[in-house]
Amino acid sequence: MDFSLTEKEQKLAERAREFTRQYITPRAQELEKHDEFPKDIVQKAYEAGLMNLHIPVEAGGPGMSLLAETFVSEATGYGCAGMATSIMCNNLAFAPLVIGATIDQLKTYVKPLITGKEGKLGAFCLTERTAGSDAASVATKAVRDRDEYIINGVKCFITSAPVASLFTVFATTQPELKHKGISVFMVPKSKGVSMGHIENKVGQRNSVQSEVIFQDVRVPADCLVGKEGDGFKIAMKTLDKTRAGIAAIATGVAQRALDEAARFASVRHQFGHPIGEFQGIGFTLADMGARVAAARQLTRYAAWLADQGKDNSKDSAFAKFFASDAAMQNATDAVQIMGGYGYLNEWPAEKLLRDAKLLQIYEGTNQVQRVVASSAILKESKSLDTGFRVKYEGRDAPII
Numbered sequence: 001m002d003f004s005l006t007e008k009e010q011k012l013a014e015r016a017r018e019f020t021r022q023y024i025t026p027r028a029q030e031l032e033k034h035d036e037f038p039k040d041i042v043q044k045a046y047e048a049g050l051m052n053l054h055i056p057v058e059a060g061g062p063g064m065s066l067l068a069e070t071f072v073s074e075a076t077g078y079g080c081a082g083m084a085t086s087i088m089c090n091n092l093a094f095a096p097l098v099i100g101a102t103i104d105q106l107k108t109y110v111k112p113l114i115t116g117k118e119g120k121l122g123a124f125c126l127t128e129r130t131a132g133s134d135a136a137s138v139a140t141k142a143v144r145d146r147d148e149y150i151i152n153g154v155k156c157f158i159t160s161a162p163v164a165s166l167f168t169v170f171a172t173t174q175p176e177l178k179h180k181g182i183s184v185f186m187v188p189k190s191k192g193v194s195m196g197h198i199e200n201k202v203g204q205r206n207s208v209q210s211e212v213i214f215q216d217v218r219v220p221a222d223c224l225v226g227k228e229g230d231g232f233k234i235a236m237k238t239l240d241k242t243r244a245g246i247a248a249i250a251t252g253v254a255q256r257a258l259d260e261a262a263r264f265a266s267v268r269h270q271f272g273h274p275i276g277e278f279q280g281i282g283f284t285l286a287d288m289g290a291r292v293a294a295a296r297q298l299t300r301y302a303a304w305l306a307d308q309g310k311d312n313s314k315d316s317a318f319a320k321f322f323a324s325d326a327a328m329q330n331a332t333d334a335v336q337i338m339g340g341y342g343y344l345n346e347w348p349a350e351k352l353l354r355d356a357k358l359l360q361i362y363e364g365t366n367q368v369q370r371v372v373a374s375s376a377i378l379k380e381s382k383s384l385d386t387g388f389r390v391k392y393e394g395r396d397a398p399i400i
């Protein structure tokens with residue numbers, strides 16, 4: 001296992017940290033007060049080469065590793081999880097296409113969006129009101145009509161939808177086959193695509209989500225990614241990859257909570273001492289630091305496995321739930337360490353708390369991650385022999 005970056009990737013990671021210091025951190029609080037999507041910052045991220053890192057070189061992208069992407073997401077997440085989500089949502093939208101589309105399809109539908117003067121955004125459209133964790137229940141339909149498909153349905157919670165130019169849409173082409181009947185389509189913003197309700201959120205207010213309505217939307221048959229019925233498999237492979245990105249944003253949030261709390265604890269005096277000198281505060285800081293370190297290693301390992309072409313399903317689930325739980329716990333601890341100031345919205349901790357909560361919910365809730373991880377553990381255990389035996393009258397116990 002080797003988490004070292006190439007020279008090009010190291011420069012990218014440094015650029016992401018500098019970008020965060022210059023553009024994200026100073027404006028995060030002000031923008032979220034007005035619920036603004038940070039359009040100019042996303043455009044600057046495009047220009048700084050921080051977006052679409054996984055798109056292959058032949059399709060106009062830089063073809064970077066997932067490991068390198070986690071450095072960028074951790075850096076931007078440190079500045080503001082909402083802005084990191086806005087910057088990273090293209091990875092989620094385009095990942096099914098990188099996984100399942102041909103290079104010619106990527107050149108036709110993705111390259112023009114990411115290589116133009118103004119970077120354009122994509123949106124990943126899986127969730128529906130009656131299909132959340134149970135993504136196999138999507139009811140959006142795609143029906144073949146000669147050399148076109150006609151798409152009808154409503155998606156919800158779709159990140160960046162109101163500002164997107166291309167929608168990656170999961171729709172059923174054969175409802176009776178359930179998950180085996182789901183297909184995935186590239187749907188350019190066109191006649192019949194409209195926005196519904198804009199979601200009003202607790203945190204990550206620097207990202208935007210809305211319902212997307214597809215009404216008799218016609219797309220050429222070559223907008224189908226892979227074959228009919230490949231959609232669910234492609235969605236699961238996508239999430240195995242992109243969850244490392246969420247874990248990286250979460251690591252950034254957990255680190256920021258630690259840094260803000262430690263800074264406060266070293267300057268805030270009570271009873272004649274900096275509060276960090278009290279063991280109750282010091283031990284909390286130590287636990288926060290250990291959580292950050294563990295979250296970072298799990299995240300990098302999940303990304304590294306994917307880069308090696310290895311199955312990372314269990315490890316990306318570990319990384320996602322551990323890192324986002326770490327972010328939530330560290331944000332809660334930071335509020336507590338700052339006392340009354342932690343609860344004021346002029347101070348940084350309360351935003352971390354609100355932003356962290358979403359990391360435990362989107363891209364598969366943390367319960368669902370535990371379902372994924374525990375299924376993998378139980379499957380692996382079938383071929384385990386720990387050597388432990390209970391003997392009954394000289395024979396192995398019947399249950400072992």
Ligand SMILES: Cc1cc2nc3c(=O)[nH]c(=O)nc-3n(C[C@H](O)[C@H](O)[C@H](O)COP(=O)(O)OP(=O)(O)OC[C@H]3O[C@@H](n4cnc5c(N)ncnc54)[C@H](O)[C@@H]3O)c2cc1C
Binds near residue numbers: 361
């Ligand atoms: C801000 C935001 C941005 C989002 N962005 C996108 C996006 O860009 N594209 C997209 O397609 N979706 C997006 N989503 C949707 C998100 O992925 C879903 O909200 C999430 O997968 C959970 O689905 P649900 O909200 O319908 O909850 P439900 O599936 O109804 O779950 C409700 C509760 O039941 C639990 N639960 C469900 N099944 C199980 C189980 N088998 N075992 C144990 N517990 C279970 C869940 O963990 C949860 O606690 C976004 C959501 C939000 C809030």
